[in-house]
Amino acid sequence: MNPMTSLGxxxxxRPGPGGRAANLAAFGATAVVALLITFLIAGTLGxxxxxxxxxWRVSVxxxxxxxxxxxxxxxxxxxxxxxxxxDLAITNxxxxxxxxxxxxxxxxxxxxxxxxxxALAKLWxxxxxxxxxxxxxxxxxxxxxxxxxxxxxxxxGLAPDAPGMRPxxxxxxxxxxxxxxxxxxxxxxxAFVAFGIALVLFPVLSLVGQAAGVAAKRREHRLxxxxxxxxxxxxxxxxxxxxxxxxGVFGAVAGLLAYTALxxxxxxxxxxxxxxxxxxxxxxxxxxLIVLVAVPLLSVLSALIGLxxxxxxxxxxxxxxxxxxxTPLRLALxxxxxxxxxxxxxxxxxxxxxxGVGFGALAVRxxxxxxxxxxxxxxxxxxxxxxxxxxxxxxxxxxxAAFRPVAALVLSGFVTGFLAxxxxxxxxxxxxxxxxxxxxxxxxxxxxxQDAKDRLAKAGLQGEVTTDTNAxxxxxxxxxxxxxxxxxxxLVPGRVPLTDAEHxxxxxxxxxxxxxxxxxxxxxxxxTGAASTxxxxxxxxxxxxxxxxxxxxxxxxxxxxxxASRLAAVVPVVGVGxxxVGFGALxxxxxxxxxxxxxxxxxxxxxxxxxxVGLILVTVAGAAGAPVLRKASVG
Amino acid sequence: MxxxxxxxxxxxxxxxxxxxxxxxxxxxxxGEVVGLAGVDVAVRPGEALAVMGPSGNxxxxxxxxxxxxxxPDQGEVWLGGERVDQLNDxxxxxxxxxxxxxxxxxNQLLAELPADENVALPLMxxxxxxxxxxxxxxxxxxxxxxANEANRRPGELSGGQAQRVAIARALVGEPQAVFADEPTGxxxxxxxxxxxxxxxxxATHRGAAVVVVTHDDAVAARCHRVVRIVDGRVSER
Numbered sequence: 001m002n003p004m005t006s007l008g009x010x011x012x013x014r015p016g017p018g019g020r021a022a023n024l025a026a027f028g029a030t031a032v033v034a035l036l037i038t039f040l041i042a043g044t045l046g047x048x049x050x051x052x053x054x055x056w057r058v059s060v061x062x063x064x065x066x067x068x069x070x071x072x073x074x075x076x077x078x079x080x081x082x083x084x085x086x087d088l089a090i091t092n093x094x095x096x097x098x099x100x101x102x103x104x105x106x107x108x109x110x111x112x113x114x115x116x117x118x119a120l121a122k123l124w125x126x127x128x129x130x131x132x133x134x135x136x137x138x139x140x141x142x143x144x145x146x147x148x149x150x151x152x153x154x155x156x157g158l159a160p161d162a163p164g165m166r167p168x169x170x171x172x173x174x175x176x177x178x179x180x181x182x183x184x185x186x187x188x189x190x191a192f193v194a195f196g197i198a199l200v201l202f203p204v205l206s207l208v209g210q211a212a213g214v215a216a217k218r219r220e221h222r223l224x225x226x227x228x229x230x231x232x233x234x235x236x237x238x239x240x241x242x243x244x245x246x247x248g249v250f251g252a253v254a255g256l257l258a259y260t261a262l263x264x265x266x267x268x269x270x271x272x273x274x275x276x277x278x279x280x281x282x283x284x285x286x287x288x289l290i291v292l293v294a295v296p297l298l299s300v301l302s303a304l305i306g307l308x309x310x311x312x313x314x315x316x317x318x319x320x321x322x323x324x325x326x327t328p329l330r331l332a333l334x335x336x337x338x339x340x341x342x343x344x345x346x347x348x349x350x351x352x353x354x355x356g357v358g359f360g361a362l363a364v365r366x367x368x369x370x371x372x373x374x375x376x377x378x379x380x381x382x383x384x385x386x387x388x389x390x391x392x393x394x395x396x397x398x399x400x401a402a403f404r405p406v407a408a409l410v411l412s413g414f415v416t417g418f419l420a421x422x423x424x425x426x427x428x429x430x431x432x433x434x435x436x437x438x439x440x441x442x443x444x445x446x447x448x449x450q451d452a453k454d455r456l457a458k459a460g461l462q463g464e465v466t467t468d469t470n471a472x473x474x475x476x477x478x479x480x481x482x483x484x485x486x487x488x489x490x491l492v493p494g495r496v497p498l499t500d501a502e503h504x505x506x507x508x509x510x511x512x513x514x515x516x517x518x519x520x521x522x523x524x525x526x527x528t529g530a531a532s533t534x535x536x537x538x539x540x541x542x543x544x545x546x547x548x549x550x551x552x553x554x555x556x557x558x559x560x561x562x563x564a565s566r567l568a569a570v571v572p573v574v575g576v577g578x579x580x581v582g583f584g585a586l587x588x589x590x591x592x593x594x595x596x597x598x599x600x601x602x603x604x605x606x607x608x609x610x611x612x613v614g615l616i617l618v619t620v621a622g623a624a625g626a627p628v629l630r631k632a633s634v635g
Numbered sequence: 636m637x638x639x640x641x642x643x644x645x646x647x648x649x650x651x652x653x654x655x656x657x658x659x660x661x662x663x664x665x666g667e668v669v670g671l672a673g674v675d676v677a678v679r680p681g682e683a684l685a686v687m688g689p690s691g692n693x694x695x696x697x698x699x700x701x702x703x704x705x706x707p708d709q710g711e712v713w714l715g716g717e718r719v720d721q722l723n724d725x726x727x728x729x730x731x732x733x734x735x736x737x738x739x740x741x742n743q744l745l746a747e748l749p750a751d752e753n754v755a756l757p758l759m760x761x762x763x764x765x766x767x768x769x770x771x772x773x774x775x776x777x778x779x780x781x782a783n784e785a786n787r788r789p790g791e792l793s794g795g796q797a798q799r800v801a802i803a804r805a806l807v808g809e810p811q812a813v814f815a816d817e818p819t820g821x822x823x824x825x826x827x828x829x830x831x832x833x834x835x836x837x838a839t840h841r842g843a844a845v846v847v848v849t850h851d852d853a854v855a856a857r858c859h860r861v862v863r864i865v866d867g868r869v870s871e872r
Contacts, residue, residue: 384764386759390756393745544745550737553731554735554757555732556757557728557760
């Protein structure tokens with residue numbers, strides 16, 4: 001074995017004074033990185049798996065010559081719960097016989113057959129029997145054809161000449177039962193994933209660097225000493241690479257194990273209409289391989305970049321270096337960002353949006369350290385006591401390092417500010433919940449109204465039927481909502497009797513996904529921020545150990561240094577985070593063409609909650625350095 | 636390198652004053668290991684005492700016990716006529732801050748603070764206003780020959796200059812005693828000589844007792860008196 005490899009392995013086993021804390025912090029941060037990367041990749045693949053099972057339900061158009069069947073999606077309700085009814089009609093028996101059946105079904109349903117999901121089977125009752133004119137479902141859809149174990153769906157077989165499916169009624173054609181189009185709701189989730197990756201890419205990469213940097217802090221002097229003792233640059237880099245690779249592999253394994261342990265919990269997140277099948281989120285061998293290679297590799301690269309100065313000039317670290325200041329040129333990005341967003345984001349398409357958010361995030365990332373430096377100068381200049389003075393000087397001394405741990409939180413502030421104005425968080429809940437409404441063609445309005453009256457009379461129900469040119473509204477004096485719906489079922493083919501509020505409930509799933517998506521995104525950001533803050537705090541504590549020890553011996557309470565560290569961690573969040581929220585809001589306004597779309601106060605609550613949680617998180621995670629500082633400065 | 640001003644030069648030791656600092660019958664154990672085995676030592680105001688001896692024989696332990704960083708298992712420590720070994724940890728912390736000064740081997744300055752703020756920090760911790768603390772710090776820096784380096788950070792100073800800043804920090808609070816642990820250990824011989832002259836001259840000029848732990852005979856020769864510690868016991872030279 002190469003002597004430097006052997007020495008590197010020995011340094012991992014016996015890291016020396018303070019080295020264990022540094023290695024633990026580096027290992028922990030690397031594990032968080034591995035966990036987040038695995039979560040993002042496995043989540044994306046899981047979404048793809050879900051979509052593969054239900055993508056066939058989406059028609060891609062066509063004129064019917066190559067079609068195997070027809071499809072119609074209908075919003076329905078049972079027991080007050082919204083569900084989907086999928087009407088299928090086979091139009092080409094020969095092709096149907098040649099093609100594999102729809103996922104989760106033994107065959108394409110024949111007219112009169114009804115297959116339901118297990119969740120809907122539990123809700124099956126007399127109303128559904130009457131509506132579908134079948135005592136019990138023909139069968140249950142297996143998990144191969146469901147997006148989620150909670151999915152509520154019925155697949156009903158119809159004749160191709162059934163009302164609503166006739167060629168004159170412009171039906172939706174399916175060329176195969178195994179199509180892979182993207183479901184509309186899953187498309188929104190994919191957009192969130194893209195959005196999330198654009199947002200957390202820099203913080204996660206930065207966390208990798210920070211994890212490597214913490215371990216490197218303990219290593220710098222040792223390696224500089226090796227350089228002084230005659231080790232070549234290559235030997236020093238090899239030694240660092242070996243040390244970091246071992247930590248990276250351990251971190252990656254821990255992250256993968258943590259993800260595996262958390263999978264059952266993650267699977268309970270009700271995105272896209274329900275929980276997940278655990279197997280959708282289970283990591284495959286090749287994903288394990290990717291994480292096991294990518295995380296240590298990133299970790300090694302970060303460590304080597306960080307140690308470049310040691311390998312170039314050993315005296316650089318031993319003597320300590322003065323960092324270059326940050327120029328105000330960075331501020332130009334603040335102007336360029338919203339302008340570019342306004343130009344490229346006007347179409348409302350996903351890609352420009354993601355690029356726009358990514359660009360905005362980069363702008364925050366670049367401008368953040370400059371803002372920290374300015375705030376640090378002000379804090380140091382106006383400080384009356386030692387705590388503010390130390391904190392301010394620390395921010396000025398290395399604003400990039402001060403901003404790095406909170407970058408993710410500040411970026412999330414940017415996104416929250418952006419979403420608070422740009423994205424609709426709440427549904428209007430003022431829709432009427434007493435009147436069933438049908439859209440009709442003017443020529444059929446009177447006949448539909450009469451049919452409704454006849455059905456109500458036959459069922460012994462009292463109701464009021466009013467008409468407009470192309471709508472019929474029905475108010476029935478009954479508490480049996482589902483019973484009335486059953487009586488009025490198929491009054492207009494393909495239209496289930498629903499009130500305004502029930503229509504809203506069908507749309508609400510999308511908004512719930514958006515909210516949950518934002519919450520998850522913030523969760524990922526918070527985890528990144530916490531890990532980054534903790535790693536940064538440990539690194540700072542290790543940096544400060546020597547002077548802290550000296551000050552402590554000289555009678556300066558350690559609490560002064562600890563309070564200064566806490567203040568230095570919180571100031572960037574408050575001083576940069578809050579203006580960035582405003583910047584995000586400005587970008588949101590630009591992108592939405594100046595329209596505030598948010599309804600209700602949920603955006604404000606989200607913003608407020610995020611600031612509070614962010615501050616608590618930074619304070620708690622920042623405390624990770626305290627025991628290290630205390631231990632390192634004893635004696 | 637700026638030379639110390641004439642007023643910094645070493646002054647004669649007063650012969651009839653009470654000890655500024657004294658340890659009597661000091662015993663310190665580290666588990667089964669004996670750190671100090673009954674040490675008696677006294678330093679008068681304005682006197683510089685060098686503590687020498689082989690490594691691991693109790694020099695630094697003696698310094699830490701006298702300075703209130705460690706408490707003795709037996710014996711007494713007196714500072715200016717007041718017994719201080721019985722003070723609790725918080726009281727000893729305040730004592731070290733207000734009445735003692737420290738210089739360490741590798742200066743241990745805070746890298747992010749300029750020289751004047753490094754010197755002013757202990758005063759500010761003690762409640763002195765920033766303006767006054769910085770003014771006093773700059774005055775002290777001028778006395779150690781660093782008037783023009785007040786705004787420089789430790790990374791921008793030479794080893795000798797950084798150690799002068801550390802001396803200024805130790806003296807700015809007008810301490811009764813100054814403790815220096817291998818203060819020239821990281822410096823070349825010429826710079827080390829200048830630094831120790833400055834430390835001893837400036838401290839004794841103010842009437843402070845100085846205790847210097849060193850391996851270096853040249854450093855010891857610049858002090859008024861030398862004691863050797865061997866196996867935790869004192870043998871005066």
